[in-house]
Structures are given as structure tokens and as C-alpha cells.
Amino acid sequence: MAGDWLQQFVDDGTISADQLREAEQMASNLGIPVEDALVRNDYIDAQQMAAAKAEHFGFEFIDLNSIEISSSLVELVPESVARENIVIPVSEDGGRLNVAVEDPMDFAVMEKLRFILNRDVEMVMAPKEDILTAINRYYGQTETESVDSMLMEFTETAIDFTETELSEAATAAEDSEKSPIVRLVNLIISEAVNMRASDIHIEPFEDRVRIRYRIDGVLIERDAPPRRLLGALTSRVKVMGNIDIAEKRRPQDGRIKTRIGGRDFDLRVSVMPTNHGQGIVLRILDRDNIKVGIRNLGFGEENYRKFQQIIRRPNGIFLVTGPTGSGKTTTLYSALGELNRPDRKIITAEDPVEYYLPGINQVEVKAKIGLNFGRIVKAMLRQAPNVILVGEIRDTETADMAIQASLTGHLVFSTLHTNDAPSSVTRLIDMGVQPFLVASSVMAVMAQRLVRVVCSKCGEPYQPDPSEFEQFDITAEQMAGGNFRRGKGCNSCQHTGYHGRKAVFELMLMNSTLREMTFRSEPSQNMRRQARLFGMKTLVEDAVDKAFEGITTLTEAYKLKTGAH
Numbered sequence: 001m002a003g004d005w006l007q008q009f010v011d012d013g014t015i016s017a018d019q020l021r022e023a024e025q026m027a028s029n030l031g032i033p034v035e036d037a038l039v040r041n042d043y044i045d046a047q048q049m050a051a052a053k054a055e056h057f058g059f060e061f062i063d064l065n066s067i068e069i070s071s072s073l074v075e076l077v078p079e080s081v082a083r084e085n086i087v088i089p090v091s092e093d094g095g096r097l098n099v100a101v102e103d104p105m106d107f108a109v110m111e112k113l114r115f116i117l118n119r120d121v122e123m124v125m126a127p128k129e130d131i132l133t134a135i136n137r138y139y140g141q142t143e144t145e146s147v148d149s150m151l152m153e154f155t156e157t158a159i160d161f162t163e164t165e166l167s168e169a170a171t172a173a174e175d176s177e178k179s180p181i182v183r184l185v186n187l188i189i190s191e192a193v194n195m196r197a198s199d200i201h202i203e204p205f206e207d208r209v210r211i212r213y214r215i216d217g218v219l220i221e222r223d224a225p226p227r228r229l230l231g232a233l234t235s236r237v238k239v240m241g242n243i244d245i246a247e248k249r250r251p252q253d254g255r256i257k258t259r260i261g262g263r264d265f266d267l268r269v270s271v272m273p274t275n276h277g278q279g280i281v282l283r284i285l286d287r288d289n290i291k292v293g294i295r296n297l298g299f300g301e302e303n304y305r306k307f308q309q310i311i312r313r314p315n316g317i318f319l320v321t322g323p324t325g326s327g328k329t330t331t332l333y334s335a336l337g338e339l340n341r342p343d344r345k346i347i348t349a350e351d352p353v354e355y356y357l358p359g360i361n362q363v364e365v366k367a368k369i370g371l372n373f374g375r376i377v378k379a380m381l382r383q384a385p386n387v388i389l390v391g392e393i394r395d396t397e398t399a400d401m402a403i404q405a406s407l408t409g410h411l412v413f414s415t416l417h418t419n420d421a422p423s424s425v426t427r428l429i430d431m432g433v434q435p436f437l438v439a440s441s442v443m444a445v446m447a448q449r450l451v452r453v454v455c456s457k458c459g460e461p462y463q464p465d466p467s468e469f470e471q472f473d474i475t476a477e478q479m480a481g482g483n484f485r486r487g488k489g490c491n492s493c494q495h496t497g498y499h500g501r502k503a504v505f506e507l508m509l510m511n512s513t514l515r516e517m518t519f520r521s522e523p524s525q526n527m528r529r530q531a532r533l534f535g536m537k538t539l540v541e542d543a544v545d546k547a548f549e550g551i552t553t554l555t556e557a558y559k560l561k562t563g564a565h
Contacts, residue, residue: 005056006034015043026293029337041295046127050102054125059104062090064130065457069138079139081116083261085109088134095119100126100134132261133492136194181232185240188223189267189282193260195494198284198325202237204230204277215494216452216501217325234271234278241269249273256282263288268352290333290355297331298502300545303537306507307446311335316443317406319393321416321424326449327503328415329354332389335413336360339387348389349376365391377401381408390414396432403433406441420539421445421508422527425518439510439518447506451543451556452498455487459497459550462486468554471561472544485550502551504542504560509534 009015015038023037030037035053038044047063054061073089076097082088087109091098097119101109104123113121126134188211192200197213209230211223225233238245241254256267268283299307310318320328333355336346340359348357351365351373361383363376373390374397380388381404392415393399406412418424424445428438464484487497508514508531517527532538537545543557 005053006038008052008056009038009044014048019043022295026295029340030291030293032291037293040293046129050125050127054104057105060124062100062124062126064088064090064100064126064134069134071138074138077113077117079135081113082135082139085112086128086131086135086262087113088131088138090124093122096122098122098124100124100131102126102128102131135261137491181229181236184225184229185233185236189258190260191222192282193265193284193286196500200280200282200284202233202280202282204274204279206276209233216496216498217450218452218496220494230277234280237269237280237282238271241267243269243271248278266354268354285354287355290330290357291337292330292334294334294338297327297334298504298546298551300505300537300542302535303505303507303542306444306509307335310444310509311339311411313411313443315406315409315411317402317412317414317441318443319414319416319424319445321418321421321445321447322449323417323419327501328448331446331448331503332413332415333357336387336389344386345384346387346389347380347383347385348391349373349380350389350391361385373398374401377405381405381410385410387411388413392416393428393431399428399431399433400437403437403441407437419447420524420528421447421506421536422531423524425514425527426521426524429518429521435519435521439515442518443510445508445510447539448503449539449543449560450501451504451546451552451560452496453500453502453552454485454550455490455493455497455499457492457499458488458490459485460488461550464554468558471558472540472554474544482548483550484547484554486553502546504539504546506537506539506542508536 006020010017010020019041020034020038023034023041023043026032026041027034027037035044035049039046039049051061067090069088069090073092076092077087077089077099085101087099087101089097090100097117099113099121101123102125103109104125110121110123188200192213195213195215197215198217199214201210201212201214201219203210203212204227206227208227209225210221211225212219212221214220235245237256238252238254240256243252243254251273252271254269254271256269258265258267264287266285266287268285270281270283272279294307295304320331322328336348336357340346340357345361346359347361347363349363349365353362353364356362363380365372365376373392373394377388377390377398378401388402388405388410390398390402390412393402402412402414416424416427418427422445424447425438425442428442429435462484464479469479487493487499489495489497493499510518511534513530513534514527517530540557540561543552543560544554546552547554547557
């Protein structure tokens with residue numbers, strides 16, 4: 001049960017008793033505190049929660065957004081200590097240093113700080129996100145400068161790298177953290193993580209190397225190191241990812257495990273030869289990203305209720321569809337997290353295993369030895385699972401095996417690459433699966449996309465121009481009831497007006513009419529029309545609803561409508 005102090009939010013009407021129970025259930029499933037679950041579900045603001053917690057336990061609460069911390073104070077706590085323990089000094093009182101922390105009852109951190117700083121330390125309380133923002137703001141300035149200053153140093157000096165020096169530097173780099181290239185690559189990775197990037201692109205051109213970060217789905221150009229650094233950058237990244245540095249003609253893949261700011265990250269490395277050298281993409285996988293409660297994925301009330309019913313069915317196939325990077329993996333992992341109980345056996349087949357989930361049996365596809373999705377699913381069925389996740393249905397064999405599994409009493413989750421929910425059914429039939437098998441096994445299909453969320457720090461109410469809503473069949477009366485917001489742009493959101501992303505959904509539940517249409521192999525547009533008659537909301541409609549609530553903007557909804565997402 002949650003602590004008694006959380007009951008005050010129910011008593012004063014901030015949340016309902018049902019919402020508190022739901023947060024307790026989510027906290028139990030994910031192994032997180034109940035207050036974190038309430039904040040993640042947007043039931044209570046992080047600042048409001050931290051202030052209430054501080055008051056209840058008798059600690060001072062501080063709003064880091066409203067104070068300015070002097071550089072002399074920041075210098076008292078080394079950046080590595082601040083990032084590892086998620087703390088920041090806020091004031092000095094005689095010989096005592098007041099430090100903002102998320103959990104002032106974590107006495108181990110207090111003792112560690114007293115030992116490292118060799119002075120008396122007093123804890124004050126602030127939300128975790130505010131502390132991380134402050135760390136990036138006060139320490140990140142020097143870090144950003146060091147990336148720029150290092151590049152300036154390379155640009156202004158005529159340092160060049162021969163092939164022999166590159167390979168020697170690459171092998172020695174593992175031990176020599178002082179090597180300029182090692183420091184530069186580490187700074188690029190940590191800067192990308194601090195800016196919330198999902199991937200880093202290092203792209204060679206004739207006269208320069210371009211570095212870009214993808215933040216909230218949009219590529220932002222960051223640095224342009226001199227062309228002669230390409231070989232050294234490539235070698236360093238390859239060494240970190242255990243990739244053969246001598247191979248330059250073939251595409252290569254690798255994996256880097258790193259720790260930044262006290263958190264573990266996996267980086268998937270892809271190296272591809274281009275006509276100007278080897279291009280590199282590092283995909284940043286944050287393990288915290290998949291600890292998302294189902295409620296926090298972005299479901300509206302009706303879709304949330306339907307989704308909960310689907311994942312609790314004893315058997316059948318549930319398909320999630322959308323392009324690469326639309327959040328399909330996160331959605332399915334959230335569903336598995338909800339179902340992950342000691343009395344259920346869950347097995348996954350993935351290519352590759354992106355995140356490791358405790359309590360779930362995960363199998364990685366290894367094409368070199370013939371271990372493909374089809375063979376894994378066949379072997380899975382002998383392991384007597386309750387729930388199966390097939391990473392992706394790519395061919396007829398995998399589709400047939402998944403359908404056989406669902407018909408023999410298993411709940412099967414999988415993904416497909418189609419644009420909307422109804423076309424997934426026709427895609428399976430086009431693959432060669434018998435229509436009657438599709439009709440009897442598929443219980444629901446959900447298409448999804450990600451839209452950017454209005455920045456909570458600089459978001460403000462506004463009234464859209466008529467030209468913005470005439471694209472959406474919305475009347476002026478409907479517009480008047482909307483709570484539209486947009487971001488002005490601030491340091492927190494890199495002056496974009498957006499901070500983070502949420503999913504929008506198109507959930508098609510199969511019924512007798514749709515099954516009959518599937519059996520007759522009717523075109524997807526006919527099924528789409530029928531599904532809408534039964535109440536299916538389209539992706540664009542869901543995005544417009546979220547714009548009405550002030551979560552996203554009509555601009556993001558329009559991108560979905562025009563296919564720009």
C-alpha cells in the first residue's frame with residue numbers, strides 16, 4: 001500500500017481513490033515508488049509531489065527554476081559527483097553546504113557527500129527532473145564548451161593521423177582516457193544523452209564530417225569536426241563497440257554499454273561504407289524508457305480500457321504496427337511488464353534484444369546459424385509459455401507459426417510495418433497466410449505514431465488561426481472548447497517549444513463483421529470504413545484530440561495527416 005501521506009491527495013480531491021489504486025498497481029509491477037507512478041501518469045505534477053513530500057517529512061523544498069546558483073558554489077561539487085548522485089549545491093550557510101536532492105532520506109548519499117566534500121552537508125528537496133536540468137545548465141555549459149573547444153583545437157592545429165597511428169590509437173584508446181579522441185567521443189555521447197537524443201549520426205562528406213543528434217524525432221546539426229578526424233572517430237567508436245577496425249568495405253554492427261550520470265545506457269552501433277568514408281549511427285537505448293506504465297503511453301480513456309481488455313485475453317494475436325521509431329517496442333514491453341507475474345511464462349523472440357526485462361525469457365535471432373523467428377517460435381511452443389512476443393512478422397513462415405501459436409491457446413504479440421491498422425490484415429493475407437486463419441486468430445490491430453509534446457516549462461495557452469483548423473473538419477464552436485497550447489521556446493526544450501513525445505493510436509478491435517470481411521479478403525479501405533462505423537478513432541483524430549487537450553499542437557496533427565511523420 002502507498003504511504004498514508006499520499007492519501008492527502010485523495011482527501012483534497014487532487015486525485016481519485018481509483019487513480020491512487022492504479023498507481024499502486026503500476027508501482028508494484030514496475031518496482032518504482034507510488035509517488036513516481038502518480039507523476040508518470042500525469043495525475044500529479046512533479047513539483048507539487050516533491051513539495052508535498054518535503055512538507056510531510058519535514059524537509060525544505062526548493063524551486064530550482066526560480067533561483068540562480070553561483071559558479072563558485074557549483075565548483076564546490078565536482079560534476080562527476082553531481083551527475084552520479086543527482087545532486088546540486090544551492091546555497092552555503094556558514095560552513096554548511098545545502099544540497100538539493102530528490103530523496104533527502106537517502107542517508108547513504110548524504111554520508112558519501114560529507115566524505116567526498118569533507119564538510120557539513122544539509123539536504124533540501126527538489127524534483128529529480130529539475131535537478132538534472134540544473135546540472136546540465138550549470139555544468140553542461142563547460143561540457144559543451146569542451147566539445148567545441150576540443151574541435152577548435154583540432155581545427156586550428158595541423159594534427160593529422162596516419163593509418164598506423166589510428167590503429168595504435170584505437171587499441172590504446174581503451175586504457176588512455178586522456179587521449180583527445182577518446183575524450184571527444186565520450187563528450188559527444190554524454191552531450192547527446194543530456195540533450196535527450198535518441199541517436200547520433202556521424203556522417204562523412206568530401207570536406208567535413210557532420211554530427212547530428214535526433215531529438216524528439218527531429219535531426220539537429222551539432223558539430224562539424226575537420227575531415228581528417230573521421231578515421232580517428234571511426235576507430236574509437238569501433239573499439240568501443242568491439243567492431244573490427246580493419247574492415248572498411250562492409251556494413252558492420254556492434255553494441256556499446258556505457259554509464260552516464262549514474263544511469264546505464266546501451267548504444268547500438270551501425271557502420272556503413274559511403275563514397276566519402278564510413279558513416280556511423282549510434283542509437284541510444286535508455287533502459288528507463290521502457291519502464292513506462294501503460295497509462296503513460298498516451299492512451300485516451302476509451303483506448304486505454306480496450307487495450308487493457310486485449311492484453312488480458314487468454315489467446316489470440318495482437319498486432320502493433322507503424323514505421324521504425326514509432327514506439328512499437330515500448331508499447332509491447334509496457335504490456336509485457338503489466339503481464340509479468342510469477343504465474344505466467346513469457347518468451348520473446350527479438351532481432352536484436354534491445355532491452356533486457358527481468359523475469360522474461362528473451363531469445364535473440366541469429367541468422368548466421370539459421371536461428372530465425374520461425375525456428376524460435378517453433379521451439380518456444382515446446383516451452384509451454386502463456387505469452388509470446390514475436391519481434392516482427394517478416395515472412396510467411398513466421399506469420400504461420402505465430403497464428404498456430406495463437407490457435408493453440410497462446411497470447412501472441414507482434415509488430416508489422418504498415419501505415420494503418422486495417423492494412424495489417426490485408427498484409428498478412430498478401431504474405432500468403434490463409435484468410436480464414438487470419439480471421440480466426442487476429443483479435444486486434446493497433447497502429448501508432450509519436451507526436452511531440454508541448455514543453456511544460458514554456459508552454460502557454462493560445463487560440464489557433466482559422467487556417468490551422470480548416471484542415472481537420474473542426475467547427476469554430478468546437479475550437480472554442482479547446483485548451484490549445486504551444487511552447488515559446490526555452491533552454492529546457494532547445495528553443496523548439498516541444499519537450500518529449502507521446503504516442504497517438506488507431507485501435508481496431510476485430511468483430512464478426514470485420515472477421516467476415518477478412519475471410520472474403522476485402523480491400524483494406526472497406527475494412528477501414530467499417531471499423532470507423534464501429535467507433536475506431538484514426539491516428540489523425542487521436543492527435544487532434546491531444547491538441548485540444550493542450551498535450552501537442554495542431555501542427556503535429558497536420559504532419560500526420562500529410563504523412564510528414
